[in-house]
Amino acid sequence: MFRSWRVACAVSALTAALFAAGTPAPASAQDAGAFKPKAAGDINIRLRGIGVIPTERGDIKTAGGTDTTLDTRLGNAYVPEVDVSYFLTENLALELIAATTKHDVDASNGLDLGSVWLLPPTLTLQYHFLPKERFSPYVGAGVNYTLFYNEKKGALRSISYEDGFGIALQAGIDYAISGPWSLNVDVKKLWLNTDVKANLGGTALKADVDINPWIFGVGLGYRF
Numbered sequence: 001m002f003r004s005w006r007v008a009c010a011v012s013a014l015t016a017a018l019f020a021a022g023t024p025a026p027a028s029a030q031d032a033g034a035f036k037p038k039a040a041g042d043i044n045i046r047l048r049g050i051g052v053i054p055t056e057r058g059d060i061k062t063a064g065g066t067d068t069t070l071d072t073r074l075g076n077a078y079v080p081e082v083d084v085s086y087f088l089t090e091n092l093a094l095e096l097i098a099a100t101t102k103h104d105v106d107a108s109n110g111l112d113l114g115s116v117w118l119l120p121p122t123l124t125l126q127y128h129f130l131p132k133e134r135f136s137p138y139v140g141a142g143v144n145y146t147l148f149y150n151e152k153k154g155a156l157r158s159i160s161y162e163d164g165f166g167i168a169l170q171a172g173i174d175y176a177i178s179g180p181w182s183l184n185v186d187v188k189k190l191w192l193n194t195d196v197k198a199n200l201g202g203t204a205l206k207a208d209v210d211i212n213p214w215i216f217g218v219g220l221g222y223r224f
Helices: 002-020 027-032
Strands: 043-053 059-062 067-074 077-087 092-098 101-107 112-119 122-128 135-152 158-161 164-178 181-191 193-200 203-210 214-223
Touching: 043 181, 067 203, 077 101, 092 135, 112 158, 122 164, 135 158, 164 193
Parallel strands: none
Antiparallel strands: 043 077, 043 214, 059 067, 059 203, 067 101, 077 092, 092 122, 101 112, 112 135, 122 135, 135 164, 158 193, 164 181, 181 214, 193 203
C-alpha cells in the first residue's frame, strides 16, 4: 500500500509536468485556462486524500523497567484531510491541517493491543517557490499537537496514551489548473512521541513510543 501511494504521487507529478510542457494553445484556449497566481492575502483550501504511515519504535517494559523483549506496532491509515493556508506574502504562507486517523495496535508477538484514534492538528510555515508560475513547489516546517482518543484495549485490561507536541517538516507541489483551482501533492514527516501505560492480566506495562509517521497526500485546492 505504501508503494501505491508513492506511485500515485509520482503519477500526479508527471501528469502536471506533461501539462506544463505542452505545446502552445490558441489564444481562446489559453484564456480559458488562465490561472490565478499566488499572492499576499490569498486563502487556499484543499481537500486531500492522505496515507499515514507510522515508523514507530517503542519497547514494552514492565512498570519496574524490565524489558519484555516486545515492541509496539501501529497500522497504517488512509483518510480524507482538509487544510487551510493563508499567504502572508506571495512566497510565505501558514498552513493548518485537520484530519483524524484510526490505527490498529499490536505487539511484535501478535498480541492484540486494540486501537486508537489520533487527532494531530499541524501548523506549518511554508516557503513557496515560483508563486507566479503554474508549477509552484514549496517547503515548510512547523509544530503539531497530537490528541489520542477513543482507545480500545484489545486483549489488555486497560491502556492509555499521553497527548503531546511534535515537529513537522513538509514538501509539496501545487499545479494550477484553471482560475483558482489547483492540484496538489504533499509529503510530511512528523516526529510524535507518546507514553503508553497498559495492564495485561494484572501486570502493569509501559512503553515510550516514537510514532514518527510519514504522511502522503494528493488533492484539489481552491484559492480566493
